[in-house]
Amino acid sequence: MSTVSAALGSLRRMDWRSFFQKYGLVISFLLLCGALTALSDRFLTVSNITNILRQSTINGIISVGMTVVILTRGIDLSVGSVLALSAVVMADALKAGWATGPAVALGLALGGLMGLISGLLITQLRVPPFIATLGMMTFARGAALTYTQGRPITGLGDEFRFLGTGFIGPVPMPIVLAAIVFGLGYVILNHTRFGRYVYGLGANEEAARLSGIPVKAYVSVVYAIAGALSALAGVILIARLNSAQPVAGKGFEFDAIAAVVVGGTSFEGGEGTLWGTLLGVLIIAVLNNGLNLLNVPSFYQQVVKGAVIALALLIHRAIR
């Protein structure tokens, strides 16, 4: 009884501002889904929803890494290029007869190493994250093009392709992988010292240092994680396409940054959640899907997407 009346009391006292702060993103997402359901009878079907989820896995996995990076007050522009470099190296290893496991491990390690290099540039040489990862973006893209001489590597084998096209039960493999990444990311960010300290050093690096938090090591590891997750997204991409292109992943950094920012993570560092990022990823994916269903020409789609992102940010700022 008392809990019920307490809940009612807090409902009455609840002000709209904090309500929207908490649930604004969910409401926007539901409104968007509702509108599309009304506008197109093909939207709310099992196959379309599965389709949306599958399409959002690559951006989703990259966005988890991007969230952690932005929480440290950084940015990673190199995710798309790192994806391409590790994808072509992985594909080449597969063509050379490597088994799936070792080839994937090689790809993730390479992605992690590229990220770690960015991280060390940032922490040891004090290069601003924007510049360090801009450099890595160009470097990794160039390395991918050089490695392949600009040609795609195709025919990757069924065992490997299972990672992009297979199912576990009724659930497509990419969705399983993305769910694992989000789940692990959630636990690490919220329930480990590393995760809590990422928030801490993002909120105030100096205070973190004076509290004995190994700021440089943690930030370096954060970029390594972002790199490894980019490589994992690359696994799904090339397994689905059965082809690794050195130009793959162009512009992926912007999709990820957009998802993270729509999801409410602050560029000021130390503020944001993976739950928000998940919603950001889904909002962008649903928007893409809806615009296709409604046969909006692709040039207009970009305009609409840009406007929606800007709007989301304005609303976010207004209710803060």
Next chain:
Amino acid sequence: MTSDNQVLLRMDKINKSFPGVQALKDVDFEVRRGEIHALVGENGAGKTTLMRVLSGAAPPDSGSIYWNGEPVSIPDPAAAQALGISMIYQELTLIPYLDLGQNIYLGREPAAKAPNFIDWQRLYRMAQEQLARVGLEVDPRTLVAELPIAQRQMVEVAKALSLDASLLVMDEPTSALTEHEVETLFERMRELKAQGVSIVFISHRLEEVFRIADRVTVLRDGQLVGSAPISDLTEDDVVRMMVGRELKSYHAKEVAPIGDEVLRVEDLSRGDVVRGVSFSLRKGEILGVAGLVGAGRTELSETIFGVHPATGGRILIDGRPVEIHSPAQAIELGMGFVPEDRKAQGLFLRLSVAFNIVTVALKSLTTLGLIRPNAARNLARTFVERLAIRTPSLEQRVRNLSGGNQQKVVIARWLTLEPKILILDEPTRGIDVGAKAEIYALMSDLAKRGVGILMISSELPEVLGVSDRILVMREGRIVAEINDPRGATQDDIMRAAAGGANGGGSAIQA
């Protein structure tokens, strides 16, 4: 008493509140033509708020302002400027890579004949005149960045004068100056006064107030305590007005048994900011470190805590020599450090009270890599209760707490580790009198439990009232040690800190 036409500015029953605090309560303030008027009070007394009201940065909730006897309203800084009120802030607002002339006339450059072009010759000629008025014989084409801080301050004054300011507000103008520079500044201030300019001078250095001011107004807790010609008052009177009670009872450290040596520093150096410092700290002892800004006190504590590596000397804890290269190592050895600037260096403002308290204790709250959420919450709650931190919940962002409660959160963070040694750098800066008393009581309690406390403070009454022993630093060295603070005076400390007459009072061993 005075005929009205001598009064330049009168502020009447000014009220101003911010969420949660009444910063000014019915404050009256009066400045006469051509006087230097000191505005004093402890941190948080309302000096800055009153001046922000005057300069239009924070319009009052109620009250009237009269300028030359006429009622005026000052809704924004432009209105203040139009009346002839200029603020000179502690942080200078000059643009370093523009030259002096461009800075002085920024945004109101004299126009040349051709539209939208600047008459540079006239600009530099006018700038030269303004600079001469404040005694600066430098080329107005010099970049601001090339001038020492003291001269930049005079450029600010020149800029203010070029706006036809008849009232200058100088907020702690001497805090970054050497003694010699202070004297030069005072000479200029006297010259300006002779030209009929009024100056409001905010300072916490009473000695300076008595040197330069004609009148003094004292604020405490947002209220006017009194206003009088300086010649009617002694320093003790002013201190009593500022603090509002007898100092001894207010600081009141309970006598704690002083135990074995817990920290020993031998010949510690870092570059030329810490030079050959040696001292020891014992269990249950509060060791005060006094000195002027820039004397190397903060640098000393940062070196001990491993923030910056020492370049020479050694540190012993419990009699054993230790290597400290990082804060993490210092923490491991049982040290805690409450930094000088709690917002910039201490707190994670956007994060919760709970996180801010358990930050350094997380290691012990982790099982198999995962933090035990209930253990973390309970630990935070324990310290919120023990230190009486006033917060609506553990999840409240620490940014929304008052200064005193924020400081208690930073201290609580270290108490979670039960440190042997606690370094407090300006532990009561910017917090109200009530919270100060709580912090002193807490320090006293910690000392009783055997913690060795190293306290750096610029507030002399605090150093004298709280410490068991006092070290005075100047130019990176310890220049005096006071073994009996109860028998010492502020003068004793100041003389040693400023390096005037050597030694001095009987309580000092130089």
